[in-house]
Every structure is written in C-alpha cells, then in structure tokens.
Amino acid sequence: MTRTFATAKRVLQQLSHDHRSLALIVVLPSLLLLLFKYVFDGNPTTFSRIGPQMLGIFPFVIMFLLTSVTMVRERTSGTLERLLTTPLKRGELILGYGIAFGLAALVQSLVSSVVAIWLLDMNVMTPWVVILFAVVNAVLGTALGLLMSAFATTEFQAVQFMPLVVIPQILLCGLIAPRESMAQVLEWASNVMPLSYATDALTLAILTPSMSSDMWVDLAVLIGCFAAAIALASLTLRRRTA
DSSP states (O other), rough: OOHHHHHHHHHHHHHOOOOHOOOHHHHHHHHHHHHHHHHHTTOHHHHHHHHHHHHHHHHHEEEEHHHHHHHHHHHHHTTHHHHHTTTTTTHHHHHHHHHHHHHHHHHHHHHHHHHHIIIIIIOOOOHHHHHHHHHHHHHHHHHHHHHHHOOOHHHHHHHHHHHHTTTTHHHHHSSSGGGGSHHHHHHHHHHHHHHHHHHHHHHHHHHHEEEEEEHHHHHHHHHHHHHHHHHHHHOOOOOOOO
C-alpha cells in the first residue's frame, strides 16, 4: 500500500500544479449547473426536477475525460513505462491513480453539490443522497476513464471514446425518456449501463425523504461497476503505446 499511496501523492502533486485541470475539476461543473438553471429561468421547477440527474452526469463526464486523457499522456510520455520497471505492480499503479483521481472527484462533487443545493436552490428531499450519488458517479467516471485509456494510442483517441462510452449512457439512462418506454433492445442496453442506476437513484432522491431499498440496490450496482472497471483497468494496462 505504501507504493500505491506514493503513486496517488505524485498524481495529486501534478494536478495541484496544473491550474487548468484544477479549474476543470472544481469550477466547471458548478458553472454548467448555473447555466442549466438559467436555461430554465422561466420554469424553476424544471431545474429541481432534472438538476439532480445533471449533478450526477456533469462530474461523471468531466472525470471520465480528464482521467482517460491524463493516463494516455502518462503512457505516451514514457512515465508509465518507467514506473513499471520499478517494483510497483500494475494493480498498485492503477489503484494509486484511482485514489488520486477519486479524491479529485470527491472534491468536485462536494463543491458542485453545495452550489446546486444551497446556492442555486435545487429542491430535493434528501440532499445527502444526492451528494452521495454525485460523488459515486464522479468516481465511476474516473474508473471508466482509467479503463478506456488502455485502448487509446493518443490523447485525441481518448477524447473520441467519450461519444462511444458516455453519450449512449446519457441518451439511454432515462433522463430524456423513461427507460421502459424505449424499444426493448434499448431498454436491455440501458439495464447494463451504470449511469441508468445513478439516474434512477437521483430521480428518487427528489421525491423520497430517506434512502430507499431501490437506492441501496442502485448504489451496490454502481460500486460493483467501479470495482470491475478498476480490476479490468489493471489487467489491460500497457507500458507504452505501440
């Protein structure tokens, strides 16, 4: 674990010196939520109805993009190859990156949740549940970014994975239309997409005053997806881009 935490510390130090990435992590989701609120300025109830789902989606998308691009950059620059010539194991390396970006995701989600609920007056029955699922969504985006980075040879290709991995989840998660009203094949596809479970939980958080059994199931699925993505990322990690 010492090597894992040393890796996480190195990544966090790199992020702390990258002001653009810090702005992307901390500020951008809140700005997008502010924009989203005033898009529906004439109908404020819409923000409270859809805002919690967007609070989960924005950090998910941003952390996926940031993590996948950063990992490809680490590999193409030779950093990963040098690290893997040391006693550091692949699983320890991926876990270290996961911890570092997970902490960044935690900060991002907490800031955007506070802004949305207490500054932008998002009306939800269970604020702590909304914050919990926003954090889990952001951390899941980190894990999927780590996994997808193994299949990209350039940073541009890493960006191209977003329409392949992220956009279908946004379209099928139930935000635009109820999943049960979709064509059956699309409903089946949505059932294996983690963002669907986050959207379901955040939708329930608007209406219920406590954590329901369905929310616990959604949380378990998201944690399972996170664990699977981290495990697969460690198995598919390559030292360098061919």
